[in-house]
Amino acid sequence: MNPTNTSNPEPQEAPWATQAQPHRGRVAVVTGAARGIGLEIALRLARDGARLALADTDGEQLAAAAQAVRQAGAEVITQVGDLSLEATANELMAAALAAFGRIDILVNNAGGGVILPFLAHTPETLKRTIDRNLWTVLWCCRAALPVMQAQRYGRIVTLGADSVYSGLWDHAAYNAAKGGAHALATGLAREFARDGITVNTVAPCAVSTPQLVELGQKDPALVDKFLSIIPMGRAADMAEVASMVSYVASEQASFVTGQVISVNGGSTMR
Ligand SMILES: NC(=O)c1ccc[n+]([C@@H]2O[C@H](COP(=O)([O-])OP(=O)(O)OC[C@H]3O[C@@H](n4cnc5c(N)ncnc54)[C@H](O)[C@@H]3O)[C@@H](O)[C@H]2O)c1
Secondary structure: OOOOOOOOOOOOOOOOOOOOOOOOOOEEEEEOOOOHHHHHHHHHHHHOOOEEEEEEOOHHHHHHHHHHHHHOOOOEEEEEOOOOOHHHHHHHHHHHHHHHOOOOEEEEOOOOOOOOOHHHOOHHHHHHHHHHHHHHHHHHHHHHHHHHHHHOOEEEEEEOOOHHHHOOOOOHHHHHHHHHHHHHHHHHHHHOHHHOEEEEEEEEOOEOOHHHHHHHHHOHHHHHHHHOOOOOOOOEOHHHHHHHHHHHOOHHHOOOOOOEEEEOOOOOOO
16 A cells, blocks of 8 residues: 555556556447547557447448458447437447447547638538537547446547647637547546546647648648647657557556646647
8 A cells, every 4th residue: 555645545457457458358439430540549459459339420431440450359349420419429339338338448539620720711610620529529428428437447538639739820710629628528537536537638739640641742831830840840650649548548547637648749848
């Protein structure tokens, strides 16, 4: 027992976890898993031993992603639909529970920017920005939390954005949505702290997704501008984001909650 903190027992390592497979026996829901960072996170959690429920609006790409994740050794189910709608989020958690009997990890990755100067947005692009990046997170948390509370164990990890702190060009509306997701996580972290549930945000800066690579071919000056604020002088690899998500989603991160953890090459330092 730690003599300076007698109220909490020593953290027990989950009996099924090993260093090589920290998520062995765990069930993870990953939203927006059809491509990009979400797919990379799903592959990482699969290699780390998790069983997976993957969700996205894009059924065709999601099926291909699920196949790749199965090849990485995981049991996988998929759910297609718009997670900015409450019913879709509820159906996703119900499907995960029916397939695997529990939900240990929720990775709120669905999102993505509609990156425009603020006055160039239309009412439709503004709404889409908030729907994708905030309502998806809110509904998925609300659907997963009762399950995690009943288990007295859960890890929620939301993909936020370091641009909330850097005030990156053309990101105001996106930052409004991501900042809301950051704030939801701190509130939930406090509310569910005694239920064995941690809630954290992993906030990347620019990530080298296929889309960023494509944008760099079309408009290299714009991508150079986004990269100019990163001391390391490059975008993050998707695997660098996935490894932080895997850690925060693990049993080992048992005393980390309510944090925004930037994966940003030093672009903001707090
Ligand atoms: N790529 C970056 O540089 C970067 C930087 C900071 C934060 N992020 C965040 O990381 C996450 C992943 O980014 P990415 O670049 O891989 O994005 P992406 O656009 O390539 O993929 C996002 C996925 O989410 C899905 N999705 C979007 N809205 C959805 C909805 N309503 N319901 C279900 N699925 C939905 C999309 O279909 C897509 O497959 C996002 O939340 C993004 O905002 C990305």
